[in-house]
Amino acid sequence: MSSVAHDASLFVPPAEVEEVELYHPKTFVGKYIWSQDAKIIAIQYAITAIGIGLVALVLSWVMRLQLGFPNSFSFINPSNYLQFVSMHGMIMVIYLLTALFLGGFGNYLIPLMVGARDMVFPYVNMVSYWVYLFAVLLLTASFFVTGGPTGAGWTLYPPQAISQGTPGASWGIILMLVSLAFFIIGFTMGGLNYVVTVLQARTRGMTLMRLPLTVWGIFMATVLALLAFPALFVSAIMMILDLTLGTSFFMPALVSMGQQSGHAGGNPLLFQHLFWFFGHPEVYIVALPAFGIVSDLLSVHARKNIFGYRMMVWAIVAIGALSFLVWAHHMYVSGMNPYFGFFFATTTLIIAVPTAIKVYNWVLTLWRGNIHLTVPMLFAIGFIFTFINGGLTGLFLGNATVSVPLSDTMFVVAHFHMVMAVAPILVVFGAIYHWYPKITGRMLNDTLGKFHFWVTFVGTYFIYYPMHYLGMMGVPRRYYAIGGTDFIPASAHFVNEWITIAALIVGAVQLVFLYNLVWSYFKGKPSGSNPWNATTLEWQTPHTPPRHGNFGPTLPLVYRWAYDYSVPGVDQDFIPQNVPPREVTRTSNKT
């Protein structure tokens, strides 16, 4: 690697980064519909993901109505309750969070933050979105087919998922599986773009160890997704074949209602292994972008460099690698060899080490920082609390001996909602409040933002804290009604009512957020190009919102890492990555 000390007298070589030929459309359709601009594609991804996410939000309301006030609503029956549970889970994990973090934030931020004009394969990037949209439409179509969507739970375990008697066991499950296959094909197109853009299209001076942690998080999550999704892909295809052609990959010989099923020799456990070989990295596919983004939010809004940058990068890499070695901790009750349980419990607990390093570093970044309690900062701090709480219950569930009695209880539901639903979604909100000014040129309304934060943050604790206690009492998950079970006290019903009311309120507040997004787009305060005084390249574009090509006639040259905030001996509170040393005003010679 060549290094050139740069000062005013030093010659900087001409651009080594090859200018990409961008397709500049003239029509509205070319610019905003069949767009090849990563920023527009990002917005398309985000709108689609949030749209389908709202459907999943409504489904969660309906589920909670049944749990809080059983037998009060005629439109909820045991079958469609299971369908709502299944669709809620799958939509939130795959079609909202994965798509929003990688397709949404990945597309918007990667080219801007690495100093590229666009993704390296803009056309493939565009196709990626349209395949994703097709997958979403297929999934949505399952609400309207005979038998409705699948009710097999988001894990889609066979033989139940494709056996008669399970809701949606004919068309619903097929549409789900085909939709997943298309989602994975679309994601692979996008994922190749994200990885190659980070590795290949960084501007001059942007070394890997100068990348903002947001890019590191999204990059590593994409690598995980590229390596994990094939497991879901093959299992989806194998299950479709079991259902349609009568193969027996997963389906054992079954007698149902006195009749032979026609299958023989399949192994349902094989599906569980394949599913969780994808499913556990999926947790980190959602978490790693959140880790990266929250690091940048904390640094910018505490006006302090991120603590332990290199450690943060290696922690992301270590978490990514370890995430492939823990999948069977989701299968402790599947009858596995206890030695396997011991192995997977150990690897699971080892992940706590790099994860704890990250949490300590976030807290140390805040330590003696000039903390601005802006809305993005509130969400970032809310994330730290929630992630710690969710992570701690993960220590319970990671231990096989503790996990077995808690399996399939509400404790599990409370744990994974805290750690991989609420925590990442708080980061999504923080990130939207943070980057909305760059995307639209206007600030989101601060008062509405704070209202949105406090109700969401406190409300989720009203929902999920009591849920842990329900789980410890033995209240099972996925049950339409717990009925008159002896070991569940009457107080559990009061807790369920409480949780439902909190969930309805938290859900409703998201409408305030949507209102804020729309209102601010037209009436919000103009933001200027860099309202947070941030150092990273996306805030240094000549236009806000950035135009196609991002950086005007010349690409930026990077002189420093992304975290020069409150540098000792420097006048400015922050030094953008592309500011050369000669333009930095120093108050003394000390650095």
Added chain:
Amino acid sequence: MVRPWVPAEGIVEDLGDRDTSSRAARKLALRVFLAVVAVLFTLLVIAYAGRMAYEDWRPAPQLKLLWANTFVLILSSVALQWAQYSVRRGQMDAMRVGLLAAGAFTVVFLFGQVLAWRQLGAMVYFEMTNPAIAFFYLITGLHGLHLLGGLVAWGRTVAKVWGDFDVAKIRHSVELCTLYWHFLLGVWVVLFGLLFSGNNLDILLKLCGIR
């Protein structure tokens, strides 16, 4: 103590020695894609091995035709290697011959695989509920689909090698096709050698760490 703001400030690192061209990007993208495909087939091999370990495993009958198909696929890879060798030496006619031969051999291979499907389907052993047979159709089908996708890229390359063309671009395309074909040949050799050429249960289980 590392203080990134001190040594890093004002240093413009990473100049010039990183190939940032779109060709390098395409090559990297193909390699990343091949990693994804490798994971896909590795998982299928592990699933196959895991299923083999059960006592009720009934192996699929062996098809001699697969040996011939393997030989044809090797020929297609050799032909592409020849095309790559030729384009690097500026021998365009030889490159065209190599390209066309590779395509022809690949079509013959795919045709041979379909014949193998039909042979197996006509046997008395054929039973769709036998996982060995279902795996055979699934794995050969997925491998064939990847080759079909390769033929699309091959077709785009062949369409450009007549008349005036940019030699550097064609060389790049031929190199990518060659890499892809070699990879899929490697995948097929592993699949055929481990799964479809006899009962290699012991080897498989040792490889997968099951025994």
